[in-house]
Amino acid sequence: MKPRQKRLVFVAAGVVGIGIAATLVLFAFQQNMMFFFSPSQVAAKEAPVAKAFRLGGMVKEGSMQRVADGLTVAFTVTDNAEEVTVMYTGILPDLFKEGQGVVAQGKLDGAGVFIADEVLAKHDETYMPPEVAKALEQGKAAAAMQNVNQTTVIP
Amino acid sequence: MVPEIGHFALIIALCLAVVQTVLPIAGAGLGKASWMATARPVAQGQFVFVALSFACLTYAFLNNDYSVLYAVSHSNSQLPTLYKVSGVWGGHEGSLLLWVLMLNVWTVAVAWFSRHLDQATVARVIGVMGFVAIGFHLFMLLTSNPFERIPMQPDGRDLNPLLQDPGLAIHPPMLYMGYVGFSVAFAFAIAALLGGKVDAAWARWSRPWTTAAWVFLTAGIALGSWWAYYELGWGGWWFWDPVENASFMPWLIGTALMHSLAVTDKRGTFRNWTILLALMAFSLSLLGTFLVRSGVLVSVHAFANDPERGSFILAFLAIVIIVSLVLYAWRAPKVGFGGDFELFSRESLLLMGNVMLTATCGAVLLGTIYPIAHQWLTGANLSVGKPWFDMFFAILMAPVILMMGVGPLVRWKQGNPSEIARRLVPAFVAAIVAALVLPFVMGGWRWVVPVGLFLAFWIFSSSLTNLVTRLQSMSGNDSLGAKMLKQPRHYWGMLLAHCGVGIFILGVTFVEGYDQEKDVRMDIGDTLVMNDYVFRFDGTIRVQGPNYRADQGAITVSKDGQPFVVLRPEKRIYNVQQNPMTEAAIESGFFSQLYVALGEPLGGSAWSVRVYYKPFVTWIWSGCAIMALGGMLAMSDRRYRVARRAAQETAHGAALEASR
Numbered sequence: 001m002k003p004r005q006k007r008l009v010f011v012a013a014g015v016v017g018i019g020i021a022a023t024l025v026l027f028a029f030q031q032n033m034m035f036f037f038s039p040s041q042v043a044a045k046e047a048p049v050a051k052a053f054r055l056g057g058m059v060k061e062g063s064m065q066r067v068a069d070g071l072t073v074a075f076t077v078t079d080n081a082e083e084v085t086v087m088y089t090g091i092l093p094d095l096f097k098e099g100q101g102v103v104a105q106g107k108l109d110g111a112g113v114f115i116a117d118e119v120l121a122k123h124d125e126t127y128m129p130p131e132v133a134k135a136l137e138q139g140k141a142a143a144a145m146q147n148v149n150q151t152t153v154i155p
Numbered sequence: 156m157v158p159e160i161g162h163f164a165l166i167i168a169l170c171l172a173v174v175q176t177v178l179p180i181a182g183a184g185l186g187k188a189s190w191m192a193t194a195r196p197v198a199q200g201q202f203v204f205v206a207l208s209f210a211c212l213t214y215a216f217l218n219n220d221y222s223v224l225y226a227v228s229h230s231n232s233q234l235p236t237l238y239k240v241s242g243v244w245g246g247h248e249g250s251l252l253l254w255v256l257m258l259n260v261w262t263v264a265v266a267w268f269s270r271h272l273d274q275a276t277v278a279r280v281i282g283v284m285g286f287v288a289i290g291f292h293l294f295m296l297l298t299s300n301p302f303e304r305i306p307m308q309p310d311g312r313d314l315n316p317l318l319q320d321p322g323l324a325i326h327p328p329m330l331y332m333g334y335v336g337f338s339v340a341f342a343f344a345i346a347a348l349l350g351g352k353v354d355a356a357w358a359r360w361s362r363p364w365t366t367a368a369w370v371f372l373t374a375g376i377a378l379g380s381w382w383a384y385y386e387l388g389w390g391g392w393w394f395w396d397p398v399e400n401a402s403f404m405p406w407l408i409g410t411a412l413m414h415s416l417a418v419t420d421k422r423g424t425f426r427n428w429t430i431l432l433a434l435m436a437f438s439l440s441l442l443g444t445f446l447v448r449s450g451v452l453v454s455v456h457a458f459a460n461d462p463e464r465g466s467f468i469l470a471f472l473a474i475v476i477i478v479s480l481v482l483y484a485w486r487a488p489k490v491g492f493g494g495d496f497e498l499f500s501r502e503s504l505l506l507m508g509n510v511m512l513t514a515t516c517g518a519v520l521l522g523t524i525y526p527i528a529h530q531w532l533t534g535a536n537l538s539v540g541k542p543w544f545d546m547f548f549a550i551l552m553a554p555v556i557l558m559m560g561v562g563p564l565v566r567w568k569q570g571n572p573s574e575i576a577r578r579l580v581p582a583f584v585a586a587i588v589a590a591l592v593l594p595f596v597m598g599g600w601r602w603v604v605p606v607g608l609f610l611a612f613w614i615f616s617s618s619l620t621n622l623v624t625r626l627q628s629m630s631g632n633d634s635l636g637a638k639m640l641k642q643p644r645h646y647w648g649m650l651l652a653h654c655g656v657g658i659f660i661l662g663v664t665f666v667e668g669y670d671q672e673k674d675v676r677m678d679i680g681d682t683l684v685m686n687d688y689v690f691r692f693d694g695t696i697r698v699q700g701p702n703y704r705a706d707q708g709a710i711t712v713s714k715d716g717q718p719f720v721v722l723r724p725e726k727r728i729y730n731v732q733q734n735p736m737t738e739a740a741i742e743s744g745f746f747s748q749l750y751v752a753l754g755e756p757l758g759g760s761a762w763s764v765r766v767y768y769k770p771f772v773t774w775i776w777s778g779c780a781i782m783a784l785g786g787m788l789a790m791s792d793r794r795y796r797v798a799r800r801a802a803q804e805t806a807h808g809a810a811l812e813a814s815r
Contacts, residue, residue, distance in 0.1 A: 006497075006498055009498070010498055010503070014507075014510065018510070018514060021514065021550070021551065022514075024547075024550070025518050025521075025547045025550075028543055028546055028547065029521065029522070029525075029539065029543055031543075032539055032540040032542060032543035033537050033538075033539060033540075034537060034538050034539070034540055035535060035536065035537045036535070036536030036537060036538070052540075054536075054538060066757070069676065070676035070757045070761065070763065071674055071675070071676055071763055089674075090674045091674050091752075091754035091755070091763050091765050092754070092755065094734065094735045094736055094737055095734055095735075
């Protein structure tokens with residue numbers, strides 16, 4: 001082969017190789033994307049049922065309970081409008097607290113309970129994950145709307 | 156008073172940075188020697204003022220000056236002295252000051268060690284580094300002044316307890332030395348584009364600097380990973396957290412750059428590719444800074460931030476990338492690629508490795524940036540899981556590791572495939588045997604184990620083949636030892652760094668294949684059996700630390716019925732912030748590590764306890780340390796010093812010629 005042809009083969013092989021790798025990587029990327037939902041979105045059935053996602057909001061005051069084995073906890077995540085019950089087996093992060101922001105990663109079961117395999121809490125006293133802050137804000141707005149509706153309907 | 160001096164010193168440093176950029180670069184363009192001659196003294200002056208500013212901030216911390224907002228937010232009078240010092244870079248503003256200080260250290264080092272370079276190149280390199288300094292000075296002075304005053308507070312709000320750790324005290328300086336170190340390679344690349352000359356001599360000058368930056372970055376990333384492992388207590392050593400990725404992307408490109416520079420140095424080819432990598436490495440360092448400092452990320456490192464900061468650094472990043480790419484597009488054709496080589500040659504293997512490393516970096520970038528872009532475009536939040544990163548990284552890196560074994564054996568320009576194959580057969584067989592036998596010794600088969608073992612042993616056996624071949628090809632009747640001593644340091648450095656990768660892979664493979672993790676409820680006297688070890692919980696006691704109180708557990712570990720060690724993990728409450736903090740207890744052996752952490756009290760004397768058995772986990776960080784050592788060895792090779800002396804002599808000779 002002439003040098004020119006050789007280079008062509010070289011480049012073509014490179015392009016094909018990278019193309020295959022890129023396709024595989026992008027395909028897998030699609031499969032591995034994990035979306036974030038707030039309790040309101042879960043209540044509105046926007047969240048997938050069998051697929052893993054992230055749930056964020058506030059841990060409701062007084063909602064944390066330990067199940068008999070001592071390691072499984074149940075708590076309620078709220079955005080001040082809707083609530084989702086979360087079950088988690090394992091050790092909670094240090095900064096997990098009632099009344100504080102939390103992000104849980106896992107799946108919904110048939111009964112609408114969120115089975116978390118990972119619970120993330122913030123690492124800094126003053127820091128609130130932006131998506132949690134946003135979810136809470138939207139939840140508050142939704143709750144305010146509900147109140148307005150109720151007061152107008154009752155009389 | 157002292158904070159104002161610090162603030163003022165920063166302003167002076169900014170002015171000097173402007174001078175350092177404008178005069179030398181303009182002088183180099185116009186051929187004015189007197190303008191170019193300002194580069195060194197002005198750069199040294201800037202260093203002095205930045206160092207003074209840094210000293211003033213450190214003074215505010217050590218002296219408990221709680222009228223400085225930054226000290227109030229990141230220190231406390233009870234804080235041990237070590238953490239008062241490391242608290243200086245424990246937050247956004249101070250870490251930027253550290254960044255600029257590091258940049259100045261590098262600039263002064265370049266000014267110092269570049270006496271042998273021609274004046275125009277030195278002027279351009281120092282000028283470009285001055286430009287980078289301007290950006291960061293402005294960033295600090297306009298959006299993040301570390302010296303901002305508030306009415307005197309009774310005490311500080313304390314350093315985040317997670318950061319009160321010796322590992323974290325040295326992690327940021329190391330990492331920043333690496334990040335900022337790529338600014339030297341960047342400046343050399345820009346200077347070469349401006350001057351229009353990229354040759355072997357240029358590559359030889361750039362090489363030790365690039366390797367030095369890479370060594371620091373390797374050490375910095377490894378320290379960060381180690382810290383996350385023992386301090387965050389999730390049992391993992393790498394999470395593909397966006398901030399980890401931000402430091403890993405420049406590392407990948409930096410690794411490619413080191414190898415590409417070697418080709419430009421030895422063969423004079425890959426020229427425009429080398430330049431592009433140098434531009435990319437530093438742009439990615441800036442991107443990392445943007446990601447970490449702008450608050451667009453959800454991460455351990457993300458600070459609550461105002462958006463102004465993000466837009467400033469994004470604008471600076473855009474300027475640097477656009478200017479350097481435009482310059483590249485304009486000048487790269489003149490630089491050219493360089494000499495030709497055959498399909499099977501050391502050049503082509505190095506090029507393939509380079510492309511793979513760049514592709515890997517691209518994939519990491521995709522996984523890091525996509526969620527942010529998606530949120531901006533659609534408002535929906537998403538994240539990309541660790542399994543995806545793990546998968547593509549393994550797929551893209553495996554061929555690189557295979558080539559790592561072959562490349563150093565192949566001749567430049569044109570290799571002989573059948574000869575190489577013959578030479579490598581024993582190495583290949585040895586790696587296969589090790590990969591198939593060892594899993595049975597360890598007692599358990601998972602597909603990841605033989606694959607990982609094969610790659611690791613392939614590096615060891617092919618490196619050995621390389622050494623043997625090299626020694627055999629040496630003529631003369633020297634003894635083996637004498638022949639080995641004759642090998643240059645950059646060769647040993649290469650072998651050592653490659654074997655470091657092998658040791659790293661061994662560590663990863665064994666941890667992935669055989670680690671055990673258990674969360675259990677334990678009351679006094681309860682036991683847990685894991686591998687050959689029995690863990691017995693003996694309850695907790697109250698202990699008092701310098702600025703915290705803690706519940707300290709006692710867990711007695713016995714092996715084969717014999718007492719082995721008592722582990723004392725703690726659950727700390729720091730006095731100021733009142734948040735609980737887990738301090739794991741770790742017993743490290745050569746082959747494995749036992750890791751115990753306290754969860755929460757479960758009523759009575761019972762606690763939830765986390766117990767890990769991590770085989771070979773320390774090999775992960777040891778492997779990185781060996782890579783860094785290899786880099787240091789290569790950097791210290793005498794050919795860089797000889798080259799310098801030779802250049803000096805030529806310059807001296809030319810001067811003599813001219814004076815006649």
